[in-house]
Amino acid sequence: RSALPVFTQEEVTSHRSLEDGVWVTYRGGVYDITEFVAVHPGGDKILLAAGGALEPFWSLYAVHNQEHVLEILSEYKVGELSAEDLKKQRSVQTADPYSSDPVRHPGLRVNSLKPFNAEPPSEILSDSYITPSAIFFKRNHLPVPRVDPGSYRLQVEGLPGGALALTLEDLKTKFPKHTVTATLQCAGNRRSEMNEVKQVKGLNWGIAAISNATWGGAKLRDVLLAAGYRPEVATWARHVQFEGLDRDASGTYGASIPINKAVSEDGDVLLAYEMNGEDLPADHGYPLRVVVPGTVGARNVKWVGRITVSAEESGSHWQQNDYKGFSPGTDWDTVDYKSAPAIQELPVQSAITSPADGAAVEGSSQEVTVRGYAWSGGGREVVRVDVSLDGGKTWQVARLEGGQDQAPPPPGRAWAWKLWELQAPLPPGAQELEIVCKAVDSSYNVQPDSVLPIWNLRGVLSNAWHRVRVKVRE
Numbered sequence: 457r458s459a460l461p462v463f464t465q466e467e468v469t470s471h472r473s474l475e476d477g478v479w480v481t482y483r484g485g486v487y488d489i490t491e492f493v494a495v496h497p498g499g500d501k502i503l504l505a506a507g508g509a510l511e512p513f514w515s516l517y518a519v520h521n522q523e524h525v526l527e528i529l530s531e532y533k534v535g536e537l538s539a540e541d542l543k544k545q546r547s548v549q550t551a552d553p554y555s556s557d558p559v560r561h562p563g564l565r566v567n568s569l570k571p572f573n574a575e576p577p578s579e580i581l582s583d584s585y586i587t588p589s590a591i592f593f594k595r596n597h598l599p600v601p602r603v604d605p606g607s608y609r610l611q612v613e614g615l616p617g618g619a620l621a622l623t624l625e626d627l628k629t630k631f632p633k634h635t636v637t638a639t640l641q642c643a644g645n646r647r648s649e650m651n652e653v654k655q656v657k658g659l660n661w662g663i664a665a666i667s668n669a670t671w672g673g674a675k676l677r678d679v680l681l682a683a684g685y686r687p688e689v690a691t692w693a694r695h696v697q698f699e700g701l702d703r704d705a706s707g708t709y710g711a712s713i714p715i716n717k718a719v720s721e722d723g724d725v726l727l728a729y730e731m732n733g734e735d736l737p738a739d740h741g742y743p744l745r746v747v748v749p750g751t752v753g754a755r756n757v758k759w760v761g762r763i764t765v766s767a768e769e770s771g772s773h774w775q776q777n778d779y780k781g782f783s784p785g786t787d788w789d790t791v792d793y794k795s796a797p798a799i800q801e802l803p804v805q806s807a808i809t810s811p812a813d814g815a816a817v818e819g820s821s822q823e824v825t826v827r828g829y830a831w832s833g834g835g836r837e838v839v840r841v842d843v844s845l846d847g848g849k850t851w852q853v854a855r856l857e858g859g860q861d862q863a864p865p866p867p868g869r870a871w872a873w874k875l876w877e878l879q880a881p882l883p884p885g886a887q888e889l890e891i892v893c894k895a896v897d898s899s900y901n902v903q904p905d906s907v908l909p910i911w912n913l914r915g916v917l918s919n920a921w922h923r924v925r926v927k928v929r930e
């Protein structure tokens with residue numbers, strides 16, 4: 457055993473600020489984490505645990521159940537908690553905050569159980585233009601809140617008309633219902649490819665933190681107009697903030713979008729109560745979520761309880777200190793979150809869903825079929841997908857598929873992905889193929905050819921050419 461000093465809970469609790477030092481306990485150890493606070497990837501939420509035990513917070517943020525987190529913690533050990541105080545701590549059993557999370561489909565590929573984060577198996581992702589809700593990717597930061605639809609009220613604030621409180625019934629009956637087919641993509645989609653180049657912090661998403669659904673609900677624009685929005689408001693208002701009903705000790709999940717997007721007739725921002733023709737599932741925001749077509753998943757706030765028109769962006773951790781892009785040269789010692797804008801519209805993206813990396817294709821068939829998805833942010837339509845079978849030396853154009861019964865999107869409002877397919881002869885004599893895809897959007901934006909120049913410490917905006925290697929079976 458270590459010869460470190462023994463401290464009482466009272467001594468630990470006297471270190472609760474940066475001035476007095478920040479101490480915490482974990483499994484009977486005492487840690488002085490003062491120096492770590494400024495570089496904590498989860499921001500200053502860490503101070504919530506100051507002077508007390510980490511366990512209840514780490515059961516909420518199970519991202520900490522990783523060896524590298526414990527290694528960091530071990531560097532800050534200064535002593536042991538007295539046996540008597542440790543016993544007291546253990547007797548205060550904390551209930552599992554995730555115990556009322558919904559049951560999920562076992563076919564999902566789980567990245568984290570608590571909070572629940574999972575993606576559909578990538579090889580089936582492009583089998584259906586509309587992703588079935590049960591396998592639609594799920595990205596939760598906190599436990600799923602259970603909201604009673606009867607007592608639910610949506611608060612709309614910040615407009616000259618005063619505050620408005622709407623029931624679910626109001627939203628369904630007082631506003632026309634709109635349906636929009638829109639793809640949601642997480643900023644961290646394809647993060648695992650950045651991880652291969654150099655370690656990043658975040659969930660290790662594959663290529664399927666993206667899915668497509670038909671959303672039904674009231675237009676945010678209509679609700680803001682009913683709450684008193686007038687063109688004059690645009691002289692001072694810049695953002696519309698959303699607060700979720702999922703919360704931790706420091707507050708709720710929150711995000712904001714530019715006001716122009718929110719009030720534009722063509723922005724198609726929905727307060728959705730339906731997903732694929734049914735009530736929203738609990739994981740996707742029941743009873744109401746914001747759907748911001750063309751915009752990063754993080755702003756599509758689920759279980760939305762409050763909407764505020766404001767001169768300022770949302771002050772939430774996820775708007776200010778996360779979901780931002782940085783230079784490959786920026787590290788955790790130099791990163792300044794204030795220096796970068798919050799991600800809103802996402803860049804052009806595509807990936808190969810089939811064949812899977814490492815799979816084998818039949819040489820005897822003399823043909824290979826490559827399939828995948830392509831999408832771009834801001835309503836920019838994908839106009840072309842190029843596919844190479846030889847690592848990028850020669851290229852062929854894939855056939856694009858919109859939805860079957862979908863009319864072509866109006867210009868600037870291409871919110872949904874396109875699936876694509878290329879059937880091509882196998883290059884004669886090839887034993888291995890390096891299949892590559894890249895998409896072009898209506899602004900002629902293209903994807904970068906490799907990860908290194910877009911690598912960033914948080915592993916967001918990962919949209920390099922997607923590459924898979926397959927063997928040709930004799």
Ligand code: HEM
Pocket residue numbers: 480489492496497498499501502503504505510513514517519520524525528529597656657658659
């Ligand atoms: C993320 C370390 C305490 C909240 C992280 C990550 C590390 C870390 C390494 C990044 C993990 C990854 O993505 O691979 C630590 C250490 C702590 C501590 C060493 C104690 C000394 C806390 C506390 C809270 C907290 C007390 C909350 C009250 C978070 C959040 C994230 C995070 C919200 C971001 C999760 C996400 O990616 O969405 N922490 N943490 N941490 N931490 Fe902590």
Ligand code: MTE
Pocket residue numbers: 592593594595596597598640641642643699700701702709710739740741752753754755756757758759760
């Ligand atoms: N809204 C709330 N209230 N809480 C959350 O954790 N996660 C956001 C966003 N909205 C989140 C949220 C993120 S980062 C993404 S990518 C999308 O929801 C994921 O939506 P989905 O789970 O319906 O796929």
